[in-house]
Amino acid sequence: MLDLYWGLLITGVLFAVVTVIFGDLLSNALDGLFDFMSGEHLHMLQPMVLFSGITVCGGAGIVMTRYSSWGNAGILLASLVCALAVSILVYFVYVKPMERSENSVAFSMQDLVGTIAEVITPIPAGGYGEVLVRMGAGHTNQIAASFEGKAIQAGTKVVTVEVKDGTLYVACFDKEEDSVNR
Incomplete structure (x- = not known):
């Protein structure tokens, strides 16, 4: 034995x-x-x-x-x-x-709809810029365009309205900031 x-x-x-x-x-x-x-x-x-x-x-x-x-x-x-x-x-x-x-840090682009972000590269009226989105303990930079077709300055707080073709379409989060940008 x-x-x-x-x-x-x-x-x-x-x-x-x-x-x-x-x-x-x-x-x-x-x-x-x-x-x-x-x-x-x-x-x-x-x-x-x-x-x-x-x-x-x-x-x-x-x-x-x-x-x-x-x-x-x-x-x-x-x-x-x-x-x-x-x-x-x-x-x-x-x-x-x-x-x-075991978990993943991955997210779906659709998860970003409704999230608050900050513009880090100005978004021209008919073009693209970049926003910083905070996700949990981290953050992600995403390509963004204005949902309303208006220019948005760097540092502006925005909200993601929709996602199309990998681009976040955002609108100004604060209406006072929106009137300043006009």
Whole structure:
């Protein structure tokens, strides 16, 4: 039984070392191989969870074989319980929170309709300028044109009225500023 435990421990450690050293290479080479495990049914059987359980099973088996007076069946059962406990812990403490933390900073141009922006490059009456739009903690520069066909000076607060062909069509946000620009 000791050979089995050593085999499990070595397999888990080798998997960890290979993952750390060649993780990106393996990820690209085996792209999609473990995708079946990300479905709803086998979600807990991800490689990280499985191999952490295998490693702990092997390590616990070795320690209990050497330092306890239990029989082989008791040690095997205790090792499996330890492996299951660590696998559940790894899943709920590391894997699950990491899945929830995956997010994108991407946005749709249509999301910009109704947002307030500041003109950073003046918008001529019949042409294009540039606006600075604040998006969450960041900002984005976008090409803009006047929705009303009027010139808008730099520093003016504007609101996005519509988006056409990747261009924001904006109108002055403050009516007082609008009358100054006439």
